[in-house]
Amino acid sequence: MRMAELSKESGVPVATIKYYLREGLVPAGERTGRNQARYDETHVRRLRLVRALLDIGGFSIADVRAVLEAIDQQKSMHSVLGRAHQRLAPARTEADEDSRAWAMGRIEAVAEEQGWQLKSCDGAVDSLVSVLCTFRELGHHSSVELLSEYGAAAQRVAEADLGSLTGTDPAESTVERAVVGTALGDVLLAGLRRIAQQNASARYFGD
Secondary structure, three states: HHHHHHHHHHHHHHHHHHHHHOOOOOOEEEEEEOOEEEEEEHHHHHHHHHHHHHOOOOHHHHHHHHHHHHHHHOHHHHHHHHHHHHHHHHOOOOOOOOHHHHHHHHHHHHHHHHHOOOOOOHHHHOOOOOOOOHHHHHHOOOHHHHHHHHHHHHHHHHHHHHHOOOOOOOOHHHHHHHHHHHHHHHHHHEEEHHHHHHHHHHHHHOO
């Protein structure tokens, strides 16, 4: 298909496709002449993946490029997920050493309960430290006390996420699904949590 057809099929404007091509997010098409190229369904899939990571996953262009490079280089599932997790980790907030040590103690306790290893999880750990320190600063101690329960729930979610990846798909497709599930899964879980909270609120507090 030509560029115009690729745009129509993927729902991505031609100008945006050209930008993604320049940024290396989408592979070049097969050259058929000067300033002409042919594209296929692999380009449609890549465009949809890029849009999903950008629009729903909240990735930056640089983040998307790093994750796609890991996929294209056929890195291991563990390696690619690590890249995705690093890109998803929000910026850390500043906290004094005492608060950070306190937060790390809480995180390490949950990690021990769940049998987790924290090495290579720096981005996620930094995010947790920032959140826990903020809870402490605001005096929201009840939220901190839920950490163990949240940890158990997170373990169940992680098992469900990775358990759904069968070995029947091509390696690239499986890794891609894992990355998309990680990026979009955060948004999905947040939405489900809000629905659950709204319904729980109605039961606990009425109208």
